[in-house]
Amino acid sequence: MHMETASASASTPQNAQDPHPDSPLVSEGSSGNSSPLVAQLRKMLFRRMLIGVNDGRFFLGLFHCIDKQGNIILQDAVEYRSTRRSLPSPMEQRSLGLILIPSSCRSSCHVDCSIEEHMSLLSLSK
Numbered sequence: 001m002h003m004e005t006a007s008a009s010a011s012t013p014q015n016a017q018d019p020h021p022d023s024p025l026v027s028e029g030s031s032g033n034s035s036p037l038v039a040q041l042r043k044m045l046f047r048r049m050l051i052g053v054n055d056g057r058f059f060l061g062l063f064h065c066i067d068k069q070g071n072i073i074l075q076d077a078v079e080y081r082s083t084r085r086s087l088p089s090p091m092e093q094r095s096l097g098l099i100l101i102p103s104s105c106r107s108s109c110h111v112d113c114s115i116e117e118h119m120s121l122l123s124l125s126k
Contacts, residue, residue, distance in 0.1 A: 040120070041066065044111055049074060051101050052108035057081045059101060063111070070103030 049063040051072060058081075061074030077096045082089040111118075 043117065044113075048112035050108075050110040050112075051106055053101065053105045054107050055105075059096070059099065061096075061099070064098070070106075072101045072103075072106070072109070074099055074101065 044063050046062050046064070049061060049072070051059045051074070053059070057079055059074055059077050059079055061077030064073040064075045066072050075098050077099045078093050079096050080091050080093050083092045084090065
């Protein structure tokens with residue numbers, strides 16, 4: 001799994017850091033996934049995430065889940081796109097809600113977290 005975490009912020013809202021107890025990644029269940037990567041992903045649940053895609057658009061939302069193929073689901077997502085080809089270009093935005101971003105379309109991925117967490121997340125990159 002390749003996850004670039006170039007953006008970090010120490011001003012993350014407290015409720016965004018607390019994982020929801022009903023989330024499938026948080027509940028231990030019978031599978032007993034205790035892998036360090038799963039633990040790192042649990043810490044990222046419901047954090048603000050900014051994802052860039054190949055056509056130049058960006059999506060900002062709360063990280064909801066990721067599958068084995070690297071597809072990411074964001075909730076409460078907002079799409080940002082350039083309205084003109086010239087620089088500087090104004091950005092247009094629209095609310096999307098729950099979206100899936102295929103790994104094949106992703107060009108960047110940034111997680112909103114503290115500097116210490118940012119350093120620990122760098123170990124997720126291959």
